[in-house]
Amino acid sequence: GTNQPADVIQQRMFGTGCLPGPFQFDAYPTCVTAASEEDVPWAPWTSRPYCADNTSYCAFTNSDFQGPNRGVSIIDVEPSSIENASSAVASIAKLLSSPASAPPPASADESSPPYEMRDIPGKGKGLIAIRTIPRGQVFMIDYAALVVDSQLPGRVRRAQGVELLKEAIERLSGAEEVLSLARSSNEPESVSVYEDVMKTNAFTVEITGKAYMALFPRIARMNHACKPNVITRFNxxxxxxxxxxxxxxxxxxxxxxSYSTFGLPSAERQEKLLSTWGFKCTCDLCSLPPDELAVSDDRRTKVARLSREVINLVEKGGAENLKKALELYKEAVDAVEEEGLVPHMGNHYQVLGQLWAAAGDVERGREWVKRAKEETAAFEKQINV
Ligand SMILES: C[S@@+](CC[C@H](N)C(=O)[O-])C[C@H]1O[C@@H](n2cnc3c(N)ncnc32)[C@H](O)[C@@H]1O
Known part of the structure; x- marks a missing residue:
């Protein structure tokens, strides 16, 4: 913006998140009242990156990303140059510098969302559907507010990590919403609110071939289920x-x-959720009576076993092995369908088609591939890209 009163810009750029920076004698104050882009030497970041002493990590913030009460911060090693294409910092800087060049990923009518946030017994808050949401419909698009190098915890001292997180979060214009995601109860005092926000809400994503922990404030309100009714797709x-x-x-x-590996039997997934996320899962599937849970576990174990066998057979090759692989794969697909493990069967039908073609029955292969396309199209017809 140009020629706006400094206080308006100050408010828009920093919201309530503008805190005194670390004690330093050099040039830039942490809070600036820049009148235009040219006056911000660290553009596209809206404040001077905060770097932790004696580490290569900095927190880069653009408090305007996706409008007021949002913003995005990245904690990463400083790229040697902004041209360094393999750096998420550079890639996000590019997105921020020319947001118009990145087309919107899809559209969802967000003026009256088909869900609302409520208290869920035993799980804190959660989102409840208030209208029917048809299968395949995109009903929410959420943008990362925090992106943190997955290696950070192992590479800096804890106090420095917390300081980086604190700066990254407090500088967002949406700091309040992010901080509200911390677990309110029974956390040992030794865990800071900043760590807790990450630990209980961030998911692993890949950006420019590297693993990051990313926080999506709206998605973060959805609880986990081992048989979820919603999926997300990251861009x-x-x-x-x-x-x-x-x-x-x-x-x-x-x-x-689903917060965790899909398709695991109950004992394994419970253990995984407890060790990585720190909660005991009380989703519908985990709460089934023991005999019903056993049926689900058997199906999941069977799918895993059959998949391994199919891969083995296909690797060995030969007409006999392929025929056997086809039989086992069909059995696995039936179990996948019964267990409700995939949103649509398209990918499985595609594999069946390829197996038939490889086994020499091209006509049958074509039929399965056609069915695969129909399944995929029917599921994705609701997405308006
Ligand atoms: C990403 S947050 C989900 C939203 C959270 N309930 C809230 O109030 O903001 C993850 C936290 O929700 C709770 N939670 C999520 N799924 C759960 C489940 N299946 N069973 C029990 N607790 C769950 C756990 O406390 C977990 O640490």
């Missing part, structure tokens, strides 16, 4: 996740995503 170029219904969702149902 590293726009830092966005499109969120869509895995199956038809009725009003009153809680929206759920």
């Amino acid at each position: 590293a170029t726009t830092l966005s996740n499109i969120v869509m219904a895995f199956r038809d969702i009725s009003p009153g149902e809680e929206l759920s995503i």
Whole structure:
């Protein structure tokens, strides 16, 4: 913007997140009242990057990304040059410098979302559908507010990591919403609110071939289910996740995503969720009576075993092995369908088609590939890209 009163710009750029920076004698104050882009020597960041002493890590913030009460911060090693294409910092800087060049990932009518946030017994808050959401419909698009190098915890002292997180979060115009995601109860005092926000809400994403922990404030309100009714799809170029219904969702149902490896039997997934996320899962599937849970576990174990066998057989090759692989794969696909493990069967039908073609029955292969295309198209017809 040009010629706006400094206080208006100050408010827009820094919201409530402008805190005194670290004690330093050199040039730039942490809070600036720049009148234009040219006056910001660290553009596209809206404040001077905060760098932790004796580490190569800095927090880079653009407090305007995606409008007021949002913004994005990246904690990463400083790129040697902004041209360094393999750096997420450079890639995000590019996105911020020319946002118009990145097309919107999809559209979702967000004026009246089909869900609202409510208290969920035993799980804190969660999102509940207030209208029917048809399978495949994109009903939310969420942008990363925090992106943190997954290696950070192992590479800096804890106090420095917390300081980087604190600066990264406090400088966002949406700092308040991000901080509200911290667990309110029974956390040992030794865990800071900044660490807790990351630990209980961030997901792993890949940007320019490197692993990051990313926080999506709206998605973060969805609880985990081992048989979720919602899936997300990340776009590293726009830092966005499109969120869509895995199956038809009725009003009153809680929206759920999977935080963990898909398809694991109950004991394994419970252990994994406890060790990585720190909670005991009380989703619908985990709360089934033991005999029903055993049926689900058997199916999941069977799918895993059959998949391994199919891969082995296909690797060995030969007409006999391929035929056997086809039989086992069909069995696996039936179990996948019964267990409701995928949003649509397109990918599985595609594999079946390829297996038939490889086994010499090209006609049958074509039929499966055609069915695969129909399944995929039917699921994705709701996405308006
Ligand atoms: C990403 S947050 C989800 C939103 C959170 N309930 C809130 O109030 O903001 C993850 C936290 O929600 C709770 N949670 C999520 N899924 C759960 C589940 N299936 N069973 C029990 N607790 C769950 C856990 O406390 C977990 O640390």
